[in-house]
Amino acid sequence: MNTHPMKLKIDGVDVECSEGSTILTAAKTVGINIPTLCYLEGLTPYGGCRLCLVEVSGTNKLFPACATPVASGMEVTTQSPKLHEYRKMVLQTLLAERTHICSVCIANDHCELQTQTNQYGVDHVFYERNWSCNEIDSTHDFLVIDRNRCILCTRCVRACDEIEGVHTLDLKFHGKNTDVIMDQDELWSKACSCTSCRKCAKVCPVGAIYVEGENIEYTKDPQVIAFIVERRKCLK
Amino acid sequence: MLKDDNRREMLEKVLKDHNYQKSALLEILHGAQEIYGFLDKELLTEISGLLNLPPSQVYGVATFYSFFNLRKPGEHIITACLGTACYVKGIEQIMTAIEEEFHLKRGGSTKDGKLSLFQTRCIGACAMAPNISIDDVIIGKATKEETIKHIKQILGEDKTETI
Numbered sequence: 578m579n580t581h582p583m584k585l586k587i588d589g590v591d592v593e594c595s596e597g598s599t600i601l602t603a604a605k606t607v608g609i610n611i612p613t614l615c616y617l618e619g620l621t622p623y624g625g626c627r628l629c630l631v632e633v634s635g636t637n638k639l640f641p642a643c644a645t646p647v648a649s650g651m652e653v654t655t656q657s658p659k660l661h662e663y664r665k666m667v668l669q670t671l672l673a674e675r676t677h678i679c680s681v682c683i684a685n686d687h688c689e690l691q692t693q694t695n696q697y698g699v700d701h702v703f704y705e706r707n708w709s710c711n712e713i714d715s716t717h718d719f720l721v722i723d724r725n726r727c728i729l730c731t732r733c734v735r736a737c738d739e740i741e742g743v744h745t746l747d748l749k750f751h752g753k754n755t756d757v758i759m760d761q762d763e764l765w766s767k768a769c770s771c772t773s774c775r776k777c778a779k780v781c782p783v784g785a786i787y788v789e790g791e792n793i794e795y796t797k798d799p800q801v802i803a804f805i806v807e808r809r810k811c812l813k
Numbered sequence: 814m815l816k817d818d819n820r821r822e823m824l825e826k827v828l829k830d831h832n833y834q835k836s837a838l839l840e841i842l843h844g845a846q847e848i849y850g851f852l853d854k855e856l857l858t859e860i861s862g863l864l865n866l867p868p869s870q871v872y873g874v875a876t877f878y879s880f881f882n883l884r885k886p887g888e889h890i891i892t893a894c895l896g897t898a899c900y901v902k903g904i905e906q907i908m909t910a911i912e913e914e915f916h917l918k919r920g921g922s923t924k925d926g927k928l929s930l931f932q933t934r935c936i937g938a939c940a941m942a943p944n945i946s947i948d949d950v951i952i953g954k955a956t957k958e959e960t961i962k963h964i965k966q967i968l969g970e971d972k973t974e975t976i
Contacts, residue, residue, distance in 0.1 A: 744867030749876040761854045761872040770867070 585651035600631060600642040600653055611655050612664060612693055614671075614782055615730035616643040619802035620739055623731050627667050628693065631655050639663065665697050673704040674753075675711065676725040677783075684784030687793050690728060691783075711756060716766035719789050720778060724756055727785040732799075733757065733777035740805055745771040757785075776802070823848045828863055835864055842875055851882040879933065887922040887929035889967055891947050896935030898942035907943060908932070910957040915964065927968060 582593045587604050594603040599622065604611050614626040624644035631642045634652035642655070654660070671677075671690060679685050711724035731748065734757065738744040745768050749758045759768035778786045779798045788796045827844035831837035838860075845860060846852055852875050861871040875881045893899075893908050908919060908930070915928055922929040938944050941953025947963055 738867070744869055747867070747869035747873040749873055751877045758869060758872065760869050761857060762876075770869075 583647050583649050585647055585649065585653065587653045588655055594647060596647075598647055600640070600645050600647055600651075601629060603647050604642065604653075604655060609655055611642045612696070613643060614689060614693065614728065615732060617732050617735075617780055617799055617802055619804075619806035620732065620735040620780075623735065626671070626728070626730055628664055630660060630663055630667075632657060632660060661697070664693075665699055668694050668697055668699045669702045669704055671728050672699070672702045673706045675707065675709055675727065682726060682784045683787050683793050684726070684781075684797070687797055688784060689782035707753070709753070714759075714765045715789065716764040717771070718766075718773065719791075720765060720773065720775065720786065721789050722757065722765065722786050724785065726783050727757060728783055729755055729757070730782060732780040732782065733786055736776045736780045736802055740802055741772060741774050741776055743770045743772055746777060820848050824859075833864060835866055838864060838866065838871065838874055839878075842871075842881060846881055851885050853883065853885070884922075885926070886931075887926050889927060889948050889964070890929050890931065891945065891964065892931045892933050893919075894934075894936045894938070894942075894944040894946075895932045896939060896942070896944075898939035899935075899944055902943040904943040904945070904955075907945060907955060907957050907960055910961060911964065914961050928964070 581596055583596055583598075583603075584591065584593050585603065586592065587600070587607065587609055590607050590609065592603050592607050594606060601611055601613070601616065611629050611631065613629045615623045616626075616629060622641075622644040624641040627641060629642040630639040631645075632654040633640055633645075634654070639660075642653075668690070672694070677690070679688070679691055682688065685691070709725070711727070713721070713723045713725070715721040729748070734746045734748065737746040745759050746757055748755050749762055750756065759765050760770055765771065775788060775796070778788050778796050779801055781787070781797070782799070784793065787793055824845055827841055827848070830844075831841055841860060841864070842852065845856060849856060854872070857871050857875055858868055860866075861868040864871075875883065891911065893904050893911075895904060911930055912918060915923055915930075917923045917928060917930055919930050919932055936944055936946070936951070938951060938953060941951075943955050945952050945955045945960055947960075947967060952960065952963060
């Protein structure tokens with residue numbers, strides 16, 4: 578492997594990292610925190626939530642830090658009034674898209690969307706809410722999916738495919754009709770490829786997939802993916 | 814659906830042409846729709862098996878593109894253009910008129926399976942808006958009365974043929 582060290586600046590701090598790493602991982606090495614939702618260590622970057630958008634000098638375009646590889650001489654800004662506004666907008670559109678009501682959500686206080694929303698001070702949604710009515714599937718023995726709370730980050734889809742390797746979950750349709758499905762849009766109990774491994778519930782950043790009757794505090798464990806990936810490296 | 818007719822062989826040929834490559838899924842789905850007319854779950858499962866792809870992924874791709882039919886379409890297919898120009902020129906009213914006249918819903922078929930009504934994005938004939946296509950024949954500057962007359966004519970032809 579070519580391991581030329583790349584030198585770049587993130588928020589004025591000099592960073593040195595290997596070729597092929599992303600802006601997000603490079604920022605992490607120097608302790609700069611970039612907000613994320615769909616990104617999860619150990620899974621392929623998806624770049625769907627647009628919360629990790631950063632500014633790169635020399636261009637007006639914003640780049641998703643989780644999916645942008647570093648280049649030598651890059652000057653990255655992760656915090657600015659413009660980005661702050663964008664991130665607030667992203668959070669508001671996420672909240673407006675489906676029915677997010679924290680007070681009746683199982684993931685209240687353990688929700689990554691809620692954490693980000695609080696952090697960015699989004700106390701109102703200035704868009705008309707969709708109030709969409711999506712299906713809830715509780716046919717599985719213990720796993721439940723409430724699609725009304727889903728933010729379509731595809732963490733569950735990627736964990737199911739890349740870590741568990743069964744690819745039970747996927748997305749159907751496109752645009753505002755997009756939804757998470759099991760096998761060919763079957764009920765969860767009829768999805769024969771599902772191994773009931775719970776990884777989808779562990780990685781879900783919101784309260785969309787959860788284990789029935791289990792305290793959400795115990796269910797949620799997104800770090801487990803990075804742990805598994807790390808341990809599998811030793812196997813090779 | 815997947816009976817021992819030559820359609821199965823044709824499907825195998827399409828797959829062979831693409832070397833059973835996973836990346837050719839979209840082309841293969843196109844080919845399968847051409848052969849069978851629509852893609853139902855059984856056929857999608859078959860394709861996912863032949864290509865060694867997860868069924869959910871094949872289903873996801875097939876539903877992503879509105880070109881693929883997942884249900885059996887009627888004998889005659891009406892496709893209304895929902896592009897901006899057609900919309901402004903009142904395609905919505907024409908569609909509602911068809912729905913009321915023939916008792917069907919957009920995206921679905923009549924009970925006797927004779928007629929289906931679909932909607933599509935811009936077909937690129939905006940100058941002739943509103944456009945509606947009846948069995949792949951495009952009617953430009955369509956009106957409610959004219960469209961319904963056309964459809965009745967096509968349905969009527971069937972009757973005379975069967976008699």
